[in-house]
Amino acid sequence: MAGKFPEVQGGGSLILAWQVKGRxxxxxxxxxxxxxxxxxxxxxxxxxxxxxxxxxxxxxxxxxxxxxxxxxxxxxxxxxxxxxxxxxxxxxxxxxxxxxxxxxxxxxxxxxxxxxxxxxxxxxxxxxxxxxxxxxxGSVHRDGPLQIMVSTNGKGPRLAAAIRKFIAGQLPKGVGNAIERIGILRAKLREQAPEIEQGPKRMKWMSRVSDSYSWDDMCGLSEEDMINLLTFYADNKVPTIGTLKAMRGGVDSEAIDVFDGAFGFCVGC
Missing domain, CATH: 3.40.50.720 (NAD(P)-binding Rossmann-like Domain)
Incomplete structure (x- = not known):
């Protein structure tokens, strides 16, 4: 049984996002x-x-x-x-x-x-x-709402800065803006489904949204796109980004002819 659980690694710090607003x-x-x-x-x-x-x-x-x-x-x-x-x-x-x-x-x-x-x-x-x-x-990378802290627990501040720069260089372009858009979507979803019992469903649906779209897709979500996207929440579905774009201008999702990859051939008719 012991092998199924993470090993304890002592000597670390409890890394938290300390909320000091107004403090x-x-x-x-x-x-x-x-x-x-x-x-x-x-x-x-x-x-x-x-x-x-x-x-x-x-x-x-x-x-x-x-x-x-x-x-x-x-x-x-x-x-x-x-x-x-x-x-x-x-x-x-x-x-x-x-x-x-x-x-x-x-x-x-x-x-x-x-x-x-x-x-x-x-x-x-x-x-x-x-x-x-x-x-x-620690050494912090900041991109809008995104904050990444590298800590060496006080042992090597200069190394922490170097590691932070390396990590920042690997991040997708526009990641901060994408997170900002997703944050706005989450707030709108909470307004639409504020009930406490909706919490688990909201979390799972937002996770699916985050996994379904690329960083560029999330950066490009307009106000209209978010409103259209939220119409799929009740059925617990996540449309493709292509479907969202096709819905711009007031097009209903049911009126969109989505190609499903199937071809029909008639030979010798």
């Missing part, structure tokens, strides 16, 4: 590493507070501050910063931080912040100090 994240530091962290957070729609003297802000972080994309506390970190609650000078904050990212060139201060976070049970990441990280930042 308050504290970034300590304003250099190049902090700039990368801040961009990742803003891309995930987090509310970001940066604690760093103005003299330590690099051009990118300074731009984020100037454009009011992040809140800025112009001084070094203080322990009470882990209890921030709507400071008048930090209008974007919504309370104590849900996450802390430290990117400063001071190992002793970084470790102290780590210990404070542990005491308050706030998830934290101390740049370049794997033992003092609740989570790691």
């Amino acid at each position: 308050h994240v504290l970034v300590v530091g304003g250099g190049e590493v902090a700039a990368g962290r801040i961009l990742n957070l803003l891309n995930a729609d987090a509310l970001v507070t940066v604690i760093c003297p103005s003299s330590g802000l690099n051009p990118e972080v300074r731009h984020r501050v100037t454009q009011k994309q992040v809140a800025h506390v112009d001084r070094v970190f203080e322990p009470t910063d882990l209890e921030l609650i709507n400071l008048p000078t930090v209008p974007l904050t919504t309370g104590a931080p849900d996450m802390v990212l430290v990117a400063i060139d001071d190992p002793a201060a970084s470790s102290q912040i780590w210990k404070l976070c542990k005491k308050l049970r706030i998830p934290a990441n101390i740049a370049d100090v794997p033992p003092e990280c609740d989570f790691y930042f």
Whole structure:
């Protein structure tokens, strides 16, 4: 029986897509590493507070501050910063931080912040100090809704970047746009069949749709194509892309003469 189950491979990380939209994240530091962290957070729609003297802000972080994309506390970190609650000078904050990212060139201060976070049970990441990280930042490829992260569990960030570039080079052209179109179709299907008991059928039908069309086909799905495609859901069918194209302009699917590959011959009639 044991041979039928996957072997446990310890030493890994639990890779998750952490939803930080609307969450308050504290970034300590304003250099190049902090700039990368801040961009990742803003891309995930987090509310970001940066604690760093103005003299330590690099051009990118300074731009984020100037454009009011992040809140800025112009001084070094203080322990009470882990209890921030709507400071008048930090209008974007919504309370104590849900996450802390430290990117400063001071190992002793970084470790102290780590210990404070542990005491308050706030998830934290101390740049370049794997033992003092609740989570790691992998090398990420982004194409619209598609995100692929490569992690070496803190052992080889440069190698992770190389592997990420290799994987990105193997992906079909337009894959991000195709995923976007399928996401829109899923939302429309949920509106059409919102009942909880429809869940299994929705999932299986969407899987068949994804398996039936090429990336280019999915990229080319128009609003009209999606509406026509959804008419096949009730019968749990998935039409060919040719059928969908033939239905454009209001043509009913039953009126389409689909060639089935059969030929008839009459010899000597």
